[in-house]
Amino acid sequence: MATASNLTSITLDRQLALDSGKALDNVEIAYETYGELAADKSNAILIFHALTGDQFVAKTNPLTGKPGWWEIMVGPGKPIDTNRYHVICANVIGSCIGSTGPASLAPDGRPYAMRFPVITIRDMVRAQVALLDALGIERLHAVVGGSMGGMQALSLAANFPERTDRVLAIATTARHSAQNIAFHEVGRQAIMADPNWNAGDYYGTGASPDKGLSVARMAAHITYLSEAGLTDKFGRRLQDREAKSFGFDADFQVESYLRYQGLSFTDRFDANSYLYITRAMDYFDLAEEHGGASSSGSLADAFRGAGDTRFCVVSFDTDWLYPTSESRNIVHALNAVAAPVSFVELSAPYGHDSFLLECPALDRVVKGFIG
Amino acid sequence: MSELRPDLAKIASLVPPGARVLDVGCGEGDLMDVLRLQRQVDARGMEIDGELVEKCVSRGLSVVQGDADRDLADYPDHAFDVAILSQTLQTAERPDYLLDQLLRIGQTAFVSFPNFAYWRMRFALLFHGRMPVTRHLPVSWYETQNIHHVTVDDFRQLIADKGVTVEGCWFFAGGREIGGGNANWRAEHAVFQLSR
Numbered sequence: 001m002a003t004a005s006n007l008t009s010i011t012l013d014r015q016l017a018l019d020s021g022k023a024l025d026n027v028e029i030a031y032e033t034y035g036e037l038a039a040d041k042s043n044a045i046l047i048f049h050a051l052t053g054d055q056f057v058a059k060t061n062p063l064t065g066k067p068g069w070w071e072i073m074v075g076p077g078k079p080i081d082t083n084r085y086h087v088i089c090a091n092v093i094g095s096c097i098g099s100t101g102p103a104s105l106a107p108d109g110r111p112y113a114m115r116f117p118v119i120t121i122r123d124m125v126r127a128q129v130a131l132l133d134a135l136g137i138e139r140l141h142a143v144v145g146g147s148m149g150g151m152q153a154l155s156l157a158a159n160f161p162e163r164t165d166r167v168l169a170i171a172t173t174a175r176h177s178a179q180n181i182a183f184h185e186v187g188r189q190a191i192m193a194d195p196n197w198n199a200g201d202y203y204g205t206g207a208s209p210d211k212g213l214s215v216a217r218m219a220a221h222i223t224y225l226s227e228a229g230l231t232d233k234f235g236r237r238l239q240d241r242e243a244k245s246f247g248f249d250a251d252f253q254v255e256s257y258l259r260y261q262g263l264s265f266t267d268r269f270d271a272n273s274y275l276y277i278t279r280a281m282d283y284f285d286l287a288e289e290h291g292g293a294s295s296s297g298s299l300a301d302a303f304r305g306a307g308d309t310r311f312c313v314v315s316f317d318t319d320w321l322y323p324t325s326e327s328r329n330i331v332h333a334l335n336a337v338a339a340p341v342s343f344v345e346l347s348a349p350y351g352h353d354s355f356l357l358e359c360p361a362l363d364r365v366v367k368g369f370i371g
Numbered sequence: 372m373s374e375l376r377p378d379l380a381k382i383a384s385l386v387p388p389g390a391r392v393l394d395v396g397c398g399e400g401d402l403m404d405v406l407r408l409q410r411q412v413d414a415r416g417m418e419i420d421g422e423l424v425e426k427c428v429s430r431g432l433s434v435v436q437g438d439a440d441r442d443l444a445d446y447p448d449h450a451f452d453v454a455i456l457s458q459t460l461q462t463a464e465r466p467d468y469l470l471d472q473l474l475r476i477g478q479t480a481f482v483s484f485p486n487f488a489y490w491r492m493r494f495a496l497l498f499h500g501r502m503p504v505t506r507h508l509p510v511s512w513y514e515t516q517n518i519h520h521v522t523v524d525d526f527r528q529l530i531a532d533k534g535v536t537v538e539g540c541w542f543f544a545g546g547r548e549i550g551g552g553n554a555n556w557r558a559e560h561a562v563f564q565l566s567r
Contacts, residue, residue: 310433312428328442331435331437331445332442332445335435335442335445335446336445336446336447338446338447338450340413340415340433341415341433341435342424342427342428342432342433342434342435343424343434343435343436343437344421344424344425344428344434344436345421345436346421346425347421361425364425364428364429365425365428365429367429368428368429368430368431369428369431371431
């Protein structure tokens with residue numbers, strides 16, 4: 001895993017109380033900003049990244065050398081126009097790109113590893129609200145997020161409705177389903193079954209659970225794509241060969257692709273971070289947090305304070321990870337509190353990942369909603 | 372801004388400034404846009420067609436992609452001052468239930484619909500023996516979304532049976548407002564303002 005000490009970050013001057021009942025001291029939040037902040041600080045947009053994302057939403061990630069993960073959406077003249085808006089994107093706590101996570105040093109000078117407290121989506125949001133406080137930004141023009149970023153956007157609306165005028169939640173859900181949890185559990189077990197995982201104590205040993213993390217990423221990656229997308233891209237085509245090998249090499253292109261996705265992921269991500277962040281997503285149930293079983297009634301309770309916040313919820317017709325029905329649940333709850341909400345299911349062939357890819361309809365919706 | 376259809380222009384002129392409005396079947400949001408700009412209305416919309424919803428949202432309107440037959444149930448009682456149902460009643464699964472929902476959600480409701488007893492329609496059916504295809508209802512019987520053909524008199528009967536109060540009614544033909552006499556013959560479109 002790459003590290004860099006020259007990432008922009010701040011250390012919170014207050015203790016961060018967590019949903020688990022534990023607390024973190026000296027929390028580091030790594031973040032990037034794009035575009036000028038207006039004198040009255042009215043033009044700030046906070047973008048939340050997804051599970052394996054980072055703060056480099058619209059500039060080259062210095063650790064990987066890859067372009068920003070949402071450059072098609074964020075930048076000068078883009079739907080989220082950094083000529084007009086001051087965009088902030090922070091690495092979530094629990095992650096490994098500069099913010100405090102399991103690879104960070106605990107007060108005793110050794111990495112937390114599995115001593116890191118289990119965190120929740122709301123804890124991630126608390127940390128970013130603390131960042132806003134530190135930056136002196138009272139109220140955002142909008143919060144924006146896709147996938148886990150959308151969960152954070154919804155969580156902010158439920159817990160800190162006074163901090164934003166608009167909430168844009170894309171390809172997301174208000175709670176993790178049994179199927180969502182099941183896929184994550186496969187990934188976690190793959191990591192924990194890797195002998196190099198060593199109960200999480202692998203930092204500094206020179207051996208990290210890359211095999212396990214790689215399998216976890218492969219399984220998860222399938223859930224980000226659609227069957228039609230995979231068929232379109234790979235079909236049953238063979239990889240650099242004329243015939244099946246009658247062995248267990250990557251005969252099929254799709255196997256080779258997944259192996260590459262898994263392997264390259266281990267270069268940029270920490271296995272323990274993957275455990276902690278997937279756990280946070282699995283624990284996410286906005287209705288339950290706000291007093292009650294997972295009925296739409298209590299999901300409405302979660303949004304009770306956000307009746308004046310403008311919402312836009314977007315789903316994709318080929319997303320089977322967080323299908324349109326999940327977005328509808330959110331919209332029903334928002335209607336019940338009479339919040340001004342827009343909702344649209346867009347048609348795109350790429351499954352859950354559609355929000356990260358070229359989708360002109362999404363551009364128009366985002367631009368229209370952000371204003 | 373595009374010119375509003377006469378029934379929509381009439382509704383727009385009757386919505387009180389600053390009201391909270393839900394436009395069910397809002398299409399591309401033309402009425403909402405006028406209400407917002409000219410009458411400072413807090414307008415929300417519902418539309419079943421995703422492409423039209425996308426157009427609305429890209430105009431900065433708050434519109435939910437949804438099915439009026441199913442998704443109105445989520446809104447609380449009297450969440451809006453005005454609920455509008457334009458040219459959608461005849462496409463509903465159960466127009467009577469839809470009216471109940473409208474009058475539950477809105478203090479007052481505007482309902483506009485095409486009058487299937489308009490004389491040109493009667494003429495077409497009588498002399499040609501074919502389901503009429505007109506300027507305002509340009510789609511053949513097998514692909515039309517209009518599954519409940521209603522006349523002005525049918526509608527009056529339904530709301531009388533329901534005990535709904537008619538606050539006002541307006542009629543249109545040939546793109547102009549006409550008087551209410553013999554509306555069941557003469558009107559191509561009708562707008563009713565209802566309350567309970």
